[in-house]
Amino acid sequence: MSAAPPRRLCWLLQVVFWTLTSSTVPPMFRDTGESIMDFHIMQQFKDAPEPLEPCKWCGDLSTRCNLRDACYSNCSTIANCKKREETCTALRRITGESPPSDALCDGLERGLYVSTVLAEEYPSSDVCAMEERKVADGNLYMCFCREELCNVQPALTKDPEHGKAEGHEIPWIVPLLVKDAYGNPVIEGDMPIRKLCKFCDVKPSACKNEGRCNSSCDITATCVDVDEICVAIWRKNDENVTLETLCHDPKLTLYNYTLEQPDKGRCILKERKVAGGLLYLCACTGDECNEFPSFSEVEVEEWKGIPKAMLIPISLLPPILIAFLVITTFYCYRINRRKKLHRKWEKDCKSRHPNMDCSDIRAIMMDDDRSDISSTCANNLNHNTELLPIEPDTLVGKGRFAEVYKAKLKQNTSDQFETVAVKIFPYEEYASWKNEKDIFSDINLKHENVLQFLTAEERKTERGKQYWLITAFHSKGNLQEYLSRHIICWGDLWKLGESLAQGIAHLHSDHTPCGRPKTPVVHRDLKSSNILVKSDLTCCLCDFGLSLRLDPMLSVDDLANSGQVGTARYMAPEVLESRINLENLESFKQTDVYSMALVLWEITSRCNAIGEVKDYEPPFGSKVREHPCVESMKDNVLRDRGRPEIQNSWLSHQGIQLVCETITECWDHDPEARLTAQCVAERFSEMEHLDSLSDRSCSEEKIPEDCSVDDTM
Template identity: 55%
Template sequence: MERLGFSVVWCGAILFTSSLLSGHTGVQAVFKMHKLCRFCDFRPSTCNATGICLSNCTINSICEVQDEVCVAAWHRENMTVETVCHDPSLPFHGVMLDDYNNTKCVMKQYKALDPHFYICSCTTDECNDELIFTPRDVIQAVPIVLIALLPVLVLAVLIISVLYIYRMRALHQLRAKHGHKGPAHSYSDTCTIIGRDDCGTTLTNSMNHNTELLPIDLEILVGKGRFAEVYRARLEQRPCATGRAPFQTVAVKIFPCEEYASWKTERSIFSDAELRHENVLHFLTAEERMVEGQYWLVTAYHARGNLQDYLRARLLSWEHLLQLGSSLARALAHLHADRTPCGRPKTAIVHRDLKSSNVLVKDDLTCCLCDFGLGLRLDSALSVDELANSGQVGTARYMAPEVLESRINLENIESFKQADVYSMALVLWEITSRCTAIGDVKEYEPPFGKLQENPCVESMKDSVIRDRERPDIPNSWCKHLGIKEVCMVITECWDQDPEARLTAHCVIERFNALQHVDLSPEQKIPSDTVGDEK
């Protein structure tokens, strides 16, 4: 152990010192994080090539690739500014960026370009909002000063490393101590973590406030997203008073340490007790796994997987369509509501990334909404500026027209809900397209399936705004009276005008009415014709 500690200490010292000497911050040298940059097409500019000016861009975007940096380009001739994320290993307007390690966006002329064309690049969040034409004086550190500070830096690294080793040794001893007591004493009683009611059918959003981590064994990887991975896992625990152990199989969403902000956002929303609903993913606990350098969210596990994969593999009956569609609407209506079913005040929440891959299918064949990493609590105390800073987020394919254009009415928080309803309409279209009641069912494809796999915002603008396109609803679908009503709901939900769209609550009422529609035999496809797709 002492030999390991010695190695860790000196490796840490060398790494820390090398980071300083090479001009990188310690954290960035070890962990690469997705940058948050201003991201606009050309915007009018008042810059005059002197001093400091702003980009006039109000849209923030998380860069898709870890290595991308924030870039801004100023065109003197037409007085416009362009702000983007860009991979510095690739040319930008035909030139290679050679100053992308800056923390500030210092404008620079490139000889290969027009003399009236300036470019800057930088590595800190939103750094391409402030364009610097006259760099501020920066005091360059003299190598002699670094050499003088080197012993102090090494000592600091030594102290940190010793504390880390001490913590690891204490944790190892604690685990060894509990190991002799048997499994009944090696962890907290999970019944006290998730609440007494969890032995029944009611689930409680909770947090693990105990110092010990839950005994969770990861089994297999079942999903992988942009910020996290999801595993099926087994939670070992003592039985509750009823004699059975609930949630033996759970889902664990694991965020790496550099995605702490996403984990924190989702944990904050899940921790709201008023979020609890049968069609919202049941949250058990959140844990900070410092040893592994990870952040965990532990939730209920649904073996049928997400709705997109479910639709890709199966056809649906008319009854099954009603189940999926109505339960999805109930989930969204609960999120958007400012009161609970019991009448208690509740903060409305918008999902902002509603799509079929963020909806799970439960064993009772109803929908279950998940993945709140981009969720937003519509607190009445939020100012317009705070709402504006939430930026243009989500998946481009499912973005409403006003989100694509960044013209959401920030004076009215209902605008955020209307954008969610548009996304829900696309998911309802996906469900309907796989129902045998429409007649000839084609292979699954996502909304706007003719576009590339991950279309960008500009491509979606061309289709949704310029051409006013929507997923195709053939006339043959409407031969079934029930499907015809569902298609009317869909078209009203994806209306170009946000104010004209239905609310999620209205969609519930429409589906409830369809439950009682008396369909004649020739208008209703028997459910026994439904099965796995050949």
């Protein structure tokens, strides 16, 4: 090298750490007829939006180009840009017989080799196209580019096609055949490419002899010889663990060991026998393949650029996605099922009530389309301080806890009134009033076969404080009264039985006909006097003073404290001997089914389809007293296994025969053998076509109706 000015010498000292020189020149670029020039590669500052890939970085190199279209840098060193503003740069200077002695980097604010660099001249492509600059001591060509190693082969023209018109081929690729150290041919027709490897001296390492290691090497170098490959050496002795990365010719031994056939993509460490420690060695041929050497061939490679802490959350994504799909599918199924239930309910509603707009009352089901009370008032608690203008008229029933009156609900603007029923509880029966009010106040209780509820009130009267329940009024009275006055036909029996089963099935169900969730309710005092007959000869359930909401939150102790309740004549065997399975809520529903069977027997006994119809008798008739006690019923039901009699003459009618079979299954001694209320309702639905089998007239009135007081409530 010739003497260099002091300024250039300072810059040369700054880059000497990164500088490697090559002693050979590729033969395809040797042209002895041309003048000597230098080829200098550096990085030039620029305000780039993103960090660039590594560049070739060498000091002044004497080289010979073809002086036509392209040069090859002959630089074997690769360096990462230290600043994100840096770009790859190439300089070519022709200075006669002696190349210049140094190179430098410069910014936009200063000239580069005394030649001003403008901002708009900075690279916008991956081609390093040289342009001539005017300098005093020779010819200067310079170029800039922003792709990985884009300054390895700068072009002497911006147009890749330039030169062909003159008959010259641009030497971007020089055809030749090269073989590696193992005799394998390199890609035919390509220029031999030296490998990029991690190249660090022996460094301390935290790797154990398992899994995958990180070399933590930040230096990437181009191997000096085309035959060299990437190598990693892991060592452990009594004092420390080290890891070394380098380039090495596989034809030569390394630490007295011959390298095995290298893997192309991964560096798999293999143990070698050494005295006083452990040594693992691996070789590979891919670019920077020795950065993450592995101790296992089946090791699952970690994703580059992703921290280990992120791998566990990423691995959980598939099961989370599957769970999300399952939940979404189930949700869609529930929504679709609810829509189907809505359509089915509307269809059934329209078949029962052709003039009713079922779409507007999916959640509010009218009790009776001919009832005197408005459905818009149903199942609401009166929170107003002003009491409703109700005037009790006639006493129509009296029970253990309350009296029932026929009453007038006056209109605000006229003398007209609506007829309602008022159930009046004395002050001492507050608990019974509150329980029935709470049951009625549940909007999901609304059903055409459940008594329609208006409101509940607390009143102060001359007789003291009273508690009122206001409901719809049904002039036909309760079922016991109706059966004692009328002989019914098969059609009436079917209507009464089917509507009774539908009402109980709704109480027991955990969802409404619209598909909305609901808390099941058990009546616990089902009997003919607690069932009202509507004007269309269908049943509706009433008197919920002893009812129980089967809330899943109730404990066994809560259920045990509910006590032995109901009317002894209609009590199921397990209730009589106090052996209900408190751990199974279905056991309470089975007691209602038993009581329903006795009511169905009462209805059947008054049907003219059975032949001769006797006077009305309650279940068990004269076998027990009018108001039997629990002990008396135990003797009949438990000891004697007695049930109301079903005569053979009843079975001559096909419909009655099916009803009797259903009754027998419902009052079975074993609670778990009984049918559910929903099953009974479905059986009655299947019997509808049997109406034509009976040619007898319906509802033969035996005794004129009156307003006599019922003492059996």
